[in-house]
Amino acid sequence: MAKIMSNINTNSEEFKKRYEFNKKKVEEINQIREELAKGGPEKAHEVNKKRGKLFCRERIEKVIDKNSPFLEIGPFVGYNMYNNEAPCGGIVTGIGKISGKEVMIIANDQTVKAGTYYPMTIKKHVRAQTIARENNLHCLYLVDSGGVFLPMQDEVYPDKEHFGNFFYNQAIMSSMGLLQVAVVTGLGTAGGAYVPAMCDQVIMVKNQSAIFIGGPPLVKAATGEEIDAENLGGADVHTRISGVADYLASNEEEALKKAREIFAHLPKQKKFPLDRIEPKEPLYDPDEIYGILPEDLSIPFDVREIIARIVDNSEFEEFKPLYGQTLVTGFARIGGYLVGIIGNNGIIFPESSQKAAHFVELCSLRKVPLIFLQNITGFIIGKKYEHQGMAKDGAKWITAISTTNVPKITIIIGNSYGAGNYAMAGRGYNPRFLWMWPNAKIAVMGPQQAADVLSSIKLAQLEREGKKLTQEEIEAIRK
Incomplete structure (x- = not known):
């Protein structure tokens, strides 16, 4: 192959001006990204710590291979939406290596509205599953969610790519040989209970995680039965009685270690056949x-x-x-x-x-x-x-x-x-x-073309109505 010979003068004033402009743009975006990565409000983090729970990003860091990269998907989802109360859309998604296998990780952020799903959270979750399916990636779900964000239920249920699409995607990927694994570190409530239930292997944390289609308040309202979360759908219940979960872990670290063991036992993933040779750096920075x-x-x-x-x-x-x-x-x-x-x-x-x-x-x-x-x-x-x-x-x-x-x-x-x-x-x-x-x-x-088209339409409409405009009025419309 022929080498591209660059004609860029890296010492020119124009180059330096553009460099500074774009560098600043990237720095501004990285600052926003770092702020969003903090998750929910400090109060929610304090509650999480008091319960002895890890932050979702800490879970990801502990489960992926040491010093390996994590390709985050959609970190700006929810930015400048929902009064900025759903940083990263309330969910962290991305591709990481677990025991040498490339895995799509979908982790609920419990510090954002108890891990509930906004419309954009659902869109991000579905997008992550789509990427996993197209690229033959196994999936790990770090479940800690209160289900749908009820004030916006009309926007998250029941259309094709709404909440229920998660479970359809899980079934399809499992049938393709793409393992679906859940580590339940908190709640899996209502529709959210089906995320672990639809998985091939499920790990729950003792005295911390629970799965139920209807939580204690709903059970009481519907049946009059009074029961706490642990006895209704806690880790002991689902590993010893219902069989919904497969493994009982004494803490989150043990649960994440078990997830690593599961992926370690898997064969290598099938990949698109690619022609590859030893890589080289570009000649230009x-x-x-x-x-x-x-x-x-x-x-x-x-x-x-x-x-x-x-x-x-x-x-x-x-x-x-x-x-x-x-x-x-x-x-x-x-x-x-x-x-x-x-x-x-x-x-x-x-x-x-x-x-x-x-x-x-x-x-x-x-x-x-x-x-x-x-x-x-x-x-x-x-x-x-x-x-x-x-x-x-x-x-x-x-x-x-x-x-x-x-x-x-x-x-x-x-x-x-x-x-x-x-x-x-x-x-x-x-x-x-x-x-x-x-x-x-x-x-x-482009903005100028859009303005010209809209002003032309408006002027034509006024002309049809027989209205005479001064040049100043015409210019005002074009602005």
């Missing part, structure tokens, strides 16, 4: 990306400069380099793995669409995963291109993206507008993972 991305996203930049800083040895075998040049396609290696890369270098023309469809089909044929670097304002418009069949060319590209049988990963590095989002494997086109850089934006169209 990835940190230089900070100095490449403009503060104003309307300013163009060459996506090859980004590719040069993320691929092995900065080597890139470009496909159709002289055709459809507003789209960059080609093969490279990342971490030693062969991948196909599609990156935007401007607006999409018919030639770009044809090139993209061809490249996606080629990657499907060769079983090469696809990486999308999105910075797209959309497809070219106008009489000339409509007559050329731009819509049909775009449709062929979207069809190729929709029907490909290889994994897709999407990174939004700039703008992501209109149908361009679809063509570049936006969320609706099932990428295995999707990341957005701090400067990135998703919208139906």
Whole structure:
């Protein structure tokens, strides 16, 4: 493969200005992330400690392999929603290694409204299960939840991807050979009782965890029977009498150790067949990306400069380099793995669409995963291109993206507008993972275009009504 030769002057004032701007953006986001990771209010943490319970993130740290990474999924879920009372959506999800096996971990945060499920909590839980299913990951559920957040029950029950979808997903994954394991460290109440009940193996903590479809208050209200949580559905009940749980642990540490033992006994997971060689570092420092991305996203930049800083040895075998040049396609290696890369270098023309469809089909044929670097304002418009069949060319590209049988990963590095989002494997086109850089934006169209369209519609409406407007009034509407 040919090496990409960078044209970036890292000593220029423009580079330094962009570097500082983007570095600051990332620092601001990391600060927010650190604050969200603290979970619920201090009072809730104090109650947790008095009960001798670990914080959900401490549980994750203890169960994953020592000094191994944890890829957190959706840390900003719930941010600036629900009066900021559901940091991280009240649940921590991510991929970690347990006894050498890659596992999707779904951990309730009991410090956030007693671990209850808001609408976004459910969306995050389902997304984690989807990632697990698509990537052949076993699942570990660290259960400590009061079930549905009742004040919002109309938004969490009973639609397709609402609360009940958890259990459907668990059944499907179990049938696929993806082990479902639960460590119940607190309550599993109401619908939440089915999370451990649907698992293949369940561990409960003595005098701390309980599982029941109807808790003591509901039992009393419905039947008049008075009973405490421990005798209704405690760890002893479910390991000795009901058989709902399989293992009784004396404390959380013992329970997490047992979970590690369970995963240690599993065979290696089946993976998508990937071509891999010894990885190499890029020739250019990835940190230089900070100095490449403009503060104003309307300013163009060459996506090859980004590719040069993320691929092995900065080597890139470009496909159709002289055709459809507003789209960059080609093969490279990342971490030693062969991948196909599609990156935007401007607006999409018919030639770009044809090139993209061809490249996606080629990657499907060769079983090469696809990486999308999105910075797209959309497809070219106008009489000339409509007559050329731009819509049909775009449709062929979207069809190729929709029907490909290889994994897709999407990174939004700039703008992501209109149908361009679809063509570049936006969320609706099932990428295995999707990341957005701090400067990135998703919208139906750019802000100026949206303002122009809306003002044109308003002016046309007033004209039909026979209203005469002064130039000042017209300008006011356009603003």
